[in-house]
Amino acid sequence: MEPSSASSRMNHYEKGRHSPDYKTLSRIAEELGVPVAFFFCESDITADIVCLLDKLDNEQRCELLDKLQGMVNENPESSSS
Numbered sequence: 001m002e003p004s005s006a007s008s009r010m011n012h013y014e015k016g017r018h019s020p021d022y023k024t025l026s027r028i029a030e031e032l033g034v035p036v037a038f039f040f041c042e043s044d045i046t047a048d049i050v051c052l053l054d055k056l057d058n059e060q061r062c063e064l065l066d067k068l069q070g071m072v073n074e075n076p077e078s079s080s081s
Contacts, residue, residue, distance in 0.1 A: 029036045035054040041047035
């Protein structure tokens with residue numbers, strides 16, 4: 001993104017007039033230090049979780065997935081909320 005047009009383009013993205021393509025979104029995410037999935041989170045807590053997950057290695061993610069699945073299986077009625 002050209003520095004001279006960056007502010008205007010970001011303003012258009014923020015106001016919903018335009019949507020960045022994946023390559024641009026990826027560059028923005030890299031600049032902000034967040035994963036691309038961050039932009040698609042519907043709540044702050046989900047965004048925080050996505051950012052933390054991004055910092056884990058694959059083995060840690062698998063361990064966490066197992067723990068989360070166990071928690072959901074222990075309380076199936078609370079997982080539908």
